[in-house]
Amino acid sequence: MAFSVYVTRAIPEAGIEAMRKVGLDVDVSPHDRVLTKKELLRELKKKPYDALVSLLTDTIDADILDAIPNVKIIANYAVGFNNIAIDEAKKRKIVVTNTPDVLSHTVAEHTMALIFSIAHRIVEGDRLMRSGTFPGWEPMMLLGTDLHQKTIGVLGLGRIGSRVLYQAMRGFDMKGIYYDIKRNEEIEKELGVIFKATPEEVLREADVVSLHVPLLPSTKHLINSERLSMMKPSAYLVNTSRGPVIDEKALVRALKDGVIKGAALDVFEEEPKLAPGLARLSNVILTPHIASATEETRNRMAEMVAENVIAISQGKMAPNIAQ
């Protein structure tokens, strides 16, 4: 019997094709939406699947893992894998893979786009133009904030965080500081970025704080009301990591009260919902979790998913074990 794969939602054809080309039996969910737990369990009972391709919107918990005793690999179509009960998967000897590196440049570009948009008031300007109320050039209209020579502070200097610093420091003449649980002296030397011993120091000194940590129990609400109050009133907070890294209700209060100047967010605590009041604030920019959503990157992510599944189907080591 062919090695069978269940894909929870259509991903770019490049990945599906690559798996079918080597003879894998690939079933893709017929619904173009997130499956409920009940639906997913029902789908997974249709065949003794050997592999599961999951998305970050699928919660793969112990109940799901119990329903797929034949599965040898869960290939997540994302670099973050907080949606998978990784210890439970390990207990069952299931390999979990992700899609690292391939999206770092793209997510960093989106992060920079958010930083520029909030500092240069691009979205507010666009809204004003479309409203038909542009009075013509005015000396004091929509004054923004310069970024060159300002300090960007990164929390989480991994693949994406280091790329953001590279773009901000090399491309836009910003100064860089960071905090990470692991110090990276190589990047410090290469970029001239300065390590701070605590996240609080970064929050106090940075003009732009950009979050790039994975979502873990230790990073949930890393940014809470106490830490927001440590930031400069002129500073911006940018999040392209995972929503629950910020206490979103506390952020709404901080933005309303002028504790910080603004925020730009691609991820939200309870997607697709937003904290009450967030969407009404003019000092915040919101994008719908699209930081990795370019054609090139999404295709490459689909190919990586296929490479991982194919390797396991051939009894080889998967190239991108999630860790």
Ligand code: NAD
């Ligand atoms: P990575 O593993 O390379 O980097 C994460 C860094 O965070 C590591 O250096 C790690 O040491 C550090 N870290 C962990 N816990 C920390 C803590 N408590 N305080 C400070 N630093 C800590 O991961 P990456 O590839 O750079 O991706 C980062 C995250 O970005 C992913 O986990 C994912 O959740 C998110 N992401 C979001 C999108 C999007 O569409 N918005 C796309 C890709 C990735």
